[in-house]
Amino acid sequence: MKTESTPVNEDLLRRLAPQVLGALVRRYGNFDTAEDAVQEALLAAARQWPEEGRPDNPRGWLIRVASRRLTDQLRSEDARRRREETAAALTPRDAFVEPPPGESRAPGEDDTLALLFLCCHAELSPEARIALTLRAVGGLTTAEIARAFLVPETTMGQRISRAKRRIKASEAPFGIPHDGRDRGRDLDPDHAERLADVLHVLYLIFNEGYTATSGRDLQRADLAAEAIRLTRAVHAQLPDDGEVAGLLALMLLTDARRAARTDPDGSLIPLAEQDRSRWDRAAVTEGVALVSDALTRTPLGPYQLRAAIAAVHDEAASDADTDWAEILALYEVLMRLVPGPVERLGHAVAVAMVHGPREALALLAALDEDNRLAGHHRLEAVRAHLLEMAGDRAAARAAYAKAAGLTLSLPERRYLRSRAARIAE
Incomplete structure (x- = not known):
């Protein structure tokens, strides 16, 4: 069942890309090849959806098409290595590729959070972890990531390519291993160490969404919303972590001002001159509650302090009252x-x-x-x-x-x- 023919929603494709990549990496374990297959599926969507209409389940459509591309490529490579005929072994192109035995994920469940932790694998340098995650999960271009790190684009491209090769060579398991005591609350030591990089990545994605480093628009609301969504997912896994709560609070308190930051023509309005009646008071209330709770019962951390600063701004009735x-x-x-x-x-x-x-x-x-x-x-x-x-x-x-x-x-x-x-x- 298709919807009526409409232009491709680029924001939708950007939001779905890491989810599709996560699903493929979980199934096949080949990060670099999976990313290529996802890009092909996105291109196919850009060509077909305007003519045929957007599918009822865009995510499933993209996973199906990317899976076909990936299995075709893997089988082709295997055939060349073995020097065997492959025609009889190929799965029909319109068949859906099933998950491998033992796959326990629900069909519609989002693998993005597991992909986030995979990109922050311990064998990668902190810089490589952040760059790879911004590319695979955040959907930023290499040029945007390079500007965030203040390095040349070619340098960043090489860094991301090396990170992909290391992920492939490491044969790292896909998922969020816990220590077994209380699933959803205690990460194993390796993943606990990665958490700081995960939070840094989410912070960079949010910052790029809240104030884009380049282009005609001040804000990229899709990136900011995705960063908040992912941080909520981490918070759901680690509800007692004060820095996770602090980062989520910081994002909410900052994003609450988004509607007041620009004029109708897109011109920037500084904080001191914003119409505070346009701020999202529900987001402010949630953010203040999160950081207040974290500050009273968890060890103090930088994200909590940044959120507390944002809360002081947001709770002031006017700039003069700050x-x-x-x-x-x-x-x-x-x-x-x-x-x-x-x-x-x-x-x-x-x-x-x-x-x-x-x-x-x-x-x-x-x-x-x-x-x-x-x-x-x-x-x-x-x-x-x-x-x-x-x-x-x-x-x-x-x-x-x-x-x-x-x-x-x-x-x-x-x-x-x-x-x-x-x-x-």
Whole structure:
């Protein structure tokens, strides 16, 4: 049964791709070949669905087509190795490939979470785990991942290819092994160690969705929603983990502002100028409850602190009511746990709001020496804002212009240029 002929929904295909890949990896165990088969199935959908209509079960259709492609390829390779005729052995092309014996997953069950843990296998470096997961689970392009890591695209492509080869060679089992005491709550030591990378990956996917690193749109709501969905799945598996709860809270509290972040024409609206009546209060309430619970009963972690900072912003009735002293105190604790450049940048903004822009500008001078952030548009944008606060209009205008030249996001570029132009008036 097909629906009426309609254009292919690219967001749907992007959302289904990791689910289909997870199903194939579970069945056949060949990561690299499975990914190729999924890409072929997606191309087939892009060609056929506009003419034939979208299937009632798009996920099942994609799994079926990708399975055909994969089994055809595996059998072809096996035939070449054995130098045997294969025609009689091939399964008819319109047959559905059944799971191997012992497969216990329900037909409609999502394998994405298991795929997420597989991509964070212990034999891969932390950088490779994150890059591979962003590619396979998050659906980001190699170029987008390279920008997130601030490395050349060719370097990132090589890193992802090596990671796939390592996954294949490792023959890692597909799934989420538990220690047997309480399924859904206790991971085995290997998977517990991977959890930090899993959370980092989900955080990067969400960040790319909330503020796209390039393109005409400020936000990619599909990626943000997928990151939240996956984090909910991890939270369901590990309900007592404070950092999982903290990350989910952080995403909800941040995404709650999405509707107010842009004008109808897509122009960026900064936090201080947003119409807070448009914020998603249900998401705020859920996020505050999650982080409040985690802070009271689990060990303190960076995601909980980031969520607590977001909660202070979201609970303020207006920008003027924001408790910057509390935010500054939270940043100071956060920097003791994670003294990274992004955390130091946020801390500088809080310092400016509590102690004035001159003290904060001195902190930014130290960040100029950090190669991870030096030359990044966010550093220049914050510097411009602080210079404007300090009354140095000429320097602020120059910094806004410099920041605009560094970003690949068109909405951010337009906003930064408009700030520079406003100062010039």
